[in-house]
Every structure is written in structure tokens, then in C-alpha cells.
Amino acid sequence: MTFRRTLVAHTLLSTLLALPLVTQAQLSGPETEAVYGGRINAIVCLPVSDTHTRVFIATESANSLFSADFHTDAVPDGDGTFTVLPDADADAGLGSGIRELAVDANTGLLFFLLQDQGIQRISTDEGSLSQVASGNFNCLLIHDSVLYSVSGGQLHASSIDEENGDLVALPWSPLNIGGMPGGIGRLAIGEWDGETHLLGFSNGAAQPLWVIDDALAEISGSSSFVAIPTTGLTTPQDWTAFGVAPDGRLFLGGRIGQEPNHHKAVAIYDPETESWNEIDTEIGGTSGSNLCFAGDAESYSVYFGTAWSNGMGETGSWTPMGGGGFETHPNDGAVATDPNDGAVVYMTTDQGLGRSLDQGFSLSEIDEGIEAVQVGDLEMDSGKDTAWLASKAGIRCVRNYQSSPEWSVAIFPNNDGSPYHSVAMDTTDHSGNTVFVGNSRVYRSTNGGTSWDMLLDASQAPWNLNFFCSVMALEVDPSNGQRVAAGWFSGNPGGKGLIAISEDGGDTFSVLDPSPIPSDGMDVNDLLFCQEDGQSVLYAGVDYRYSDSTATSNGVYRITGSTDEGWTAVKELNWAVSIKDLARDSEGGIYAVGADLSDHAVAYWRNPVSQEWETLTQSGFPSNGEASAVTVGDDGAGGEMPYVAVNTEILTLAEGASAWSSDYSYPNGTRIQVLYYDELLVGTGTGLYGHPPLTTQVNAPAERPSSLQVLGAWPNPFNPSTRIGFRLAHRVQARMEIFNLAGERVATLLDDTLEAGEHELDWNAGAEASGLYICRLSGGGQSSQFKLILLR
Numbered sequence: 001m002t003f004r005r006t007l008v009a010h011t012l013l014s015t016l017l018a019l020p021l022v023t024q025a026q027l028s029g030p031e032t033e034a035v036y037g038g039r040i041n042a043i044v045c046l047p048v049s050d051t052h053t054r055v056f057i058a059t060e061s062a063n064s065l066f067s068a069d070f071h072t073d074a075v076p077d078g079d080g081t082f083t084v085l086p087d088a089d090a091d092a093g094l095g096s097g098i099r100e101l102a103v104d105a106n107t108g109l110l111f112f113l114l115q116d117q118g119i120q121r122i123s124t125d126e127g128s129l130s131q132v133a134s135g136n137f138n139c140l141l142i143h144d145s146v147l148y149s150v151s152g153g154q155l156h157a158s159s160i161d162e163e164n165g166d167l168v169a170l171p172w173s174p175l176n177i178g179g180m181p182g183g184i185g186r187l188a189i190g191e192w193d194g195e196t197h198l199l200g201f202s203n204g205a206a207q208p209l210w211v212i213d214d215a216l217a218e219i220s221g222s223s224s225f226v227a228i229p230t231t232g233l234t235t236p237q238d239w240t241a242f243g244v245a246p247d248g249r250l251f252l253g254g255r256i257g258q259e260p261n262h263h264k265a266v267a268i269y270d271p272e273t274e275s276w277n278e279i280d281t282e283i284g285g286t287s288g289s290n291l292c293f294a295g296d297a298e299s300y301s302v303y304f305g306t307a308w309s310n311g312m313g314e315t316g317s318w319t320p321m322g323g324g325g326f327e328t329h330p331n332d333g334a335v336a337t338d339p340n341d342g343a344v345v346y347m348t349t350d351q352g353l354g355r356s357l358d359q360g361f362s363l364s365e366i367d368e369g370i371e372a373v374q375v376g377d378l379e380m381d382s383g384k385d386t387a388w389l390a391s392k393a394g395i396r397c398v399r400n401y402q403s404s405p406e407w408s409v410a411i412f413p414n415n416d417g418s419p420y421h422s423v424a425m426d427t428t429d430h431s432g433n434t435v436f437v438g439n440s441r442v443y444r445s446t447n448g449g450t451s452w453d454m455l456l457d458a459s460q461a462p463w464n465l466n467f468f469c470s471v472m473a474l475e476v477d478p479s480n481g482q483r484v485a486a487g488w489f490s491g492n493p494g495g496k497g498l499i500a501i502s503e504d505g506g507d508t509f510s511v512l513d514p515s516p517i518p519s520d521g522m523d524v525n526d527l528l529f530c531q532e533d534g535q536s537v538l539y540a541g542v543d544y545r546y547s548d549s550t551a552t553s554n555g556v557y558r559i560t561g562s563t564d565e566g567w568t569a570v571k572e573l574n575w576a577v578s579i580k581d582l583a584r585d586s587e588g589g590i591y592a593v594g595a596d597l598s599d600h601a602v603a604y605w606r607n608p609v610s611q612e613w614e615t616l617t618q619s620g621f622p623s624n625g626e627a628s629a630v631t632v633g634d635d636g637a638g639g640e641m642p643y644v645a646v647n648t649e650i651l652t653l654a655e656g657a658s659a660w661s662s663d664y665s666y667p668n669g670t671r672i673q674v675l676y677y678d679e680l681l682v683g684t685g686t687g688l689y690g691h692p693p694l695t696t697q698v699n700a701p702a703e704r705p706s707s708l709q710v711l712g713a714w715p716n717p718f719n720p721s722t723r724i725g726f727r728l729a730h731r732v733q734a735r736m737e738i739f740n741l742a743g744e745r746v747a748t749l750l751d752d753t754l755e756a757g758e759h760e761l762d763w764n765a766g767a768e769a770s771g772l773y774i775c776r777l778s779g780g781g782q783s784s785q786f787k788l789i790l791l792r
Helices: none
Strands: 003-006 023-026 038-048 051-061 065-071 101-104 109-112 119-122 128-135 137-142 146-151 154-160 167-171 186-192 195-201 209-212 225-227 238-244 250-258 263-272 275-284 291-296 299-304 307-309 316-321 330-340 341-349 354-357 375-380 387-391 396-399 422-425 436-439 443-444 453-456 470-476 484-489 498-502 524-532 537-549 551-562 567-574 577-584 588-598 601-606 614-615 627-633 640-646 649-652 661-665 672-677 679-686 688-691 695-698 709-713 721-728 732-740 745-754 758-766 771-779 782-790
Touching: 003 709, 023 614, 038 101, 038 330, 038 341, 051 101, 051 341, 065 109, 065 601, 101 137, 109 137, 137 186, 146 186, 186 238, 238 291, 250 299, 263 299, 275 307, 275 316, 354 771, 375 422, 396 732, 436 470, 436 484, 443 470, 443 640, 484 524, 484 537, 524 588, 537 588, 551 577, 551 627, 551 771, 588 627, 601 627, 601 640, 640 661, 709 771, 709 782, 721 732, 721 782
Parallel strands: 422 470, 470 524, 524 577, 577 627, 627 672
Antiparallel strands: 003 577, 003 627, 023 695, 038 051, 051 065, 101 109, 109 119, 119 128, 137 146, 146 154, 154 167, 186 195, 195 209, 209 225, 238 250, 250 263, 263 275, 291 299, 299 307, 307 316, 330 341, 341 354, 375 387, 387 396, 422 436, 436 443, 443 453, 470 484, 484 498, 524 537, 537 551, 537 577, 551 567, 577 588, 588 601, 601 614, 627 640, 640 649, 649 661, 672 679, 679 688, 709 721, 721 758, 732 745, 732 771, 771 782
């Protein structure tokens, strides 16, 4: 696409302490586009009353926790619409990794695990978030208003105070449970020897199940976990889920085979007969994250990812969850049954969250309000009327964007539910119906998404890329709709990405591999077609990769030619940077943004006259974090300027300015993936947002730097010399030293009093060995460090 994902750059330039007055655009606050859904990590249900269920979900986005109310009578307005919990939105910074939820039916409070921040408590009320236990915990279980958890080889149990939700430890808590191979990854309550017991599950261990030797009401400081017999259980099985059925039988869930040829299996242990029964469900896909049940001891259903059984889990009773087709289908994530109605099931889907009202025979989406769509790419036609969006929650299309936008439901080409990373439109098709999308495969639709052709699966022969490779870049030549380029990212050091191109609209592809494109491939982040002197030119922004301390790909490649006449490639931006996104201005200049090896944002511009890449200032960029996206848009004064995303900020560089200006900051934890300009559209880890037209204002002079900081080094990696830039907030006695990884000081570059401002020093490594070095700047009670890489 024309203005798409970001590109990486590297360098450091001196800047002024006070900036001149410049006129530049300031962004208005974002307005949410009607794109809902996202990846769901966990689901729990709270029975508020016999006819009222509250559903809590944890998402894989910066908007961490949501809730929605579902009523079966006197349905109020907004019923079934999700809202983010006030204390768990993107600004709260809880992150995207919450996977353990437990809800207390007595107080209505939700408890969850937060990495390195213990057990947290929250409700739907603002100001309710608080930490109730510190430490690192593995699992949570609430039973009769007692919270059970495991941390550091100890079992903890605390009653939940009915008035304030505080935890009050039971007399025997904590209980030492060390020495169990694999530890305890999940807890459950079940019947054992005619009494209620606490059971434990060890994920993936040869001995997966354990039971406390004393009944639940009789646990004491001398109680311990004892192993449940495994005779008849296939120990090499990859067991990942555990649950206790209404009749007291114990269920394990896992998978057979390896991706992509794998399917679900369950194992059932009957405590009465002390025997195991292993069942191949013959339902494809990986194992779900949990097992849940609906019914009673005489008749119940079992739910495990996309598989469910209406026959108590026995052989021959398993079937795939309903759904599929144009809208969505369930995936192998979390599942929960409604405590008020056993026929109602909530499950993760490729679009977001689904609900079945008939046990699992069919499902519908219930994503309204879930701002957790992780947008990967966006493409819009020249009339700004039709756009296509790629996300981890499927493909979306919007029509009539300028007047009355109509967003489609999530589309999954040929029911392929893998996350989508890239999209490109054939702009020569003015209907907006011809579109290409990519996950690990490339799909094409010529009828607006009604049907799809799978064009290329690079994990298959003769390509044979890693199964987990992703199509991170797709581009259609705006001057020739038959020319389509695709770029793969391997995602691991031992993998291989590549560029493939088609000159027949996607029917056939061939790999581009002219020198200096490395023979072992390269990881592609973005592609950009441009017209230069009457010919089509393809620019590729790639990740920095190295082998045996030698870079094999990095920077920007310029590719010309054709399949018939052959291809020519030139590495134009040959610096140790990863380029994440590319964008073109109206004069033919090209912006490239990304990060250097020390995770500092960089930006470059290719001058269309000199055809040379110019390094843009880093002043104004956050001190750490990559530039993830770039576009070119209105400067508020009739001209153009670049918009760049770094971390949560959108920054601009006005004509004549010597520093980037932060025009809008999204909440902490937000990942900005895409920038697209007409009005500015911003694709993030929580959704798609539009910023209304710009207003113009005059900036006051910038304040002096607020801290001591090493800005970077050029070149880096280097051999044998590099120049180090640093900034001082005020006049200070400063010291700069170089250390090796053994902590030994190998050089002192500075030990003197310097004035406030930005400075540079050179270091010649002399006879020092290749490797990683730490540059440490100290002074005035503060210090700043920077990584240097010496490559001989």
C-alpha cells in the first residue's frame, strides 16, 4: 500500500535546546471506528441473579478487561454490549497477558493474576482496582468465597471478606507443596472417596493430576498433595487442560500430532474404577485452554476449544462447535458455560467472542463494544470511499467511508482463522472489490470478499518456509494492477523470509533473489511501489539479520526489472537498522522508519532529486522504542509533513523544524501498528481510530532537556570507531565510561564539567575483542546506559 507500516533507521544529530516558534498541526482526540472484537484470553461468568449473568473477559490488547450483562427477562438497553472496566483500560497499563480470572459470586468481585504484581481485585466501578496479594502466582480458584492460589511451591487459601473484598488467610495457609514435578498450573474442586477435595493439575507433566489427602474442610498444615494413578494414561501426551465433570470424573485435554496436522484428545479418569479412558475426538486444531461442563451427573455436555460433546465426553459424542462461513467461526481458546442456563455457551472466535444459545450447535458474535481488535494493516482507495483492514481478528471492509461508513463483520477467507497482518487493494479496480490479504498465506478476492482464492502458501514446496512465517507486507503496483508483491517475515533467527512477486494478478508468483538480496532470505516488514522515470520501482524495508557477526539483510532495498527481463536489487540504506514502515510524499520522496540495534527510533528520507537517503533528526523521539509506522499528511498550513508512531505517541516533523513534535499520545500500553492519512486513521492494538481534521496552533519554545541521557551511537555496530551522542539537562560534572560484559571498565571517555546541551565523543575500541559493550554516562546523581556492538 502507499502509506503503511513503519521502517527503521539509525543515527544521531545535535539539536538545539530551545526550538524556534513553528506553526504546525495538532491532532484532535481519536474517535472510535465501528470495528469491534479481538483476541480473548479468558472468560468467566458471574450469576448476578437467576436471570442475570455478567460475563468478564480478558483480552490480548491494552484494553485488558471487559464486562457485559446478559438478561433473560426484562432486557434493558445496552444488554450484551461490552464495556472496558474503568480501571483496566489501556491507560491503566495492565497489559495484554492476563489469562487467569476468577469471580466471587458473593461479592461480585473479579480477581486476576498480573505478572510480577500478584493477585489483583477489581469490579465494574471506577477506583476499585487494588492488589490483594504480592508475589508470583500460577493459578486462581474461588470456591464458596475462598480464594485458592499457588505461589513458589506453596498453596495459599484466603476467605474473601464480604464487606470489602480483602483476603483473610485460612489458619493452615500457606501449605508447602514443593517437590511436585511440573508444579501446579490449575486447581479444581471435586469428589474423592465420597468427600469434597482440592485437586491440582501439572501442565504437560508425566504425573499430571494430584489430590490433597485431606477433605477440603479438614486441610491442615500437615496435609499434602498425593499423585492420582496414571496407569493406562499415555504420559507423552501433551495435556494442557483439566476439569472436573458433574459426575466426579476427571478430564484432561490435549492434542495429538504436531501443527498443522494435529487434533484434540481427552482422557477421562473414573475415581470409582480407578481407570483411564483416552479418546481421540477427531476434531482438528490445537488443544483449548480449559475444559468446562453443563448439566448434572446423569447427563452433561463437555466443552474443549472448538470441540464439544453432548454425551458426557464419550467416544463418538464429539463434534465441532457450530458457526463458520462468511462471518466467523470458533477457535481453540477459552470457553465458559452460563451458570443460569446450561444451554448458553460463551467461546472465543476468530473475530472475538461468540455465544451459543443451543449448547453449541450454532453461534453468533457478541463483540459489540470490545475495543481489542489488533489492527495490522489498512488500505483505502483513492476516493477515500472503500477501505480494507487486516487484523488478528479477521478482515474488515468499510464502504461509504466519507459519508455514512458501513463496516462489514469480520471476514475469514476460506474459514482461515489465523491472524491477518497485511492487506493491499488493486486501485485500478475502482469498485474496491479486488483485494489481497495475508496471514501465513496470500488470499485474493475479486468480488468484495464474497469468495476467496488462496494464491500462495509459502510453507509448502517449493518455498518450504517455516509454518509460522507471516506475510507482513502486500503491495499492488498502482500503475499496473497485475503486479503484486508479497513479503514474508520468519519471526525467528533460524527462519527465512522472502519477497515474491506476481505479474499476472496473483495467479503465479516467483521469488526475488538477485544479489545483494541474501540467498538465505530476509525478513520483510514493508513493501512500497513507486513510479520513477517511467518505470515501477519496488522498495523493501527489512529487519536487521546477522549470521556469524555479519549482517545478511538490513535497511532498504530498491528493486527494478521484471520476471521476463530479470530483476536488479540495490541495497540503498545499508545501516544496522530494522526498517518497519515506508511512505511516499507527493514529490516522490520516501520516508523510512524503524529502530537501531539499541531500540532507538530512527527515520530517514530519500531525496527524489539527489536520490540519496538523508538521516532525519532523532530529537523529540522518545528515548527508547521503535518507530512502528509512518505516513505523510497535512501540516495545517497547506503543505505536507511526516507523521511517525513511536511507542504510544504520534509525532510530526514540520518543514524547517529541528525536532519532532508529539502531537498526540495514546494511553500507556497501546501499540500503534498503522498510520494512514486522509483524516488521520490510526490502527492500534485496541482498534481503529479516526482523528478529525487538523487545527493549527503555534508552539511555544521547547523546554530544556529534563534528564541526562545517552542518545545513541553511529555507527553501531562499529569497527573500530564510533561516535556517541549524549544530552545534559544542565551544567554538570559528567563521566562517560565503557564496560565489557564482565563488568570491567575498558575506557574512560569523559571526566569533566560540561555545559547543558547535546555533545558527542568518539571511541576507538583499539584491540578490544568483538562483542557487546556498555556505555555509561553519569553525573549529578543520575546515569544513563547504551549498548554498543563491536564487530571485527
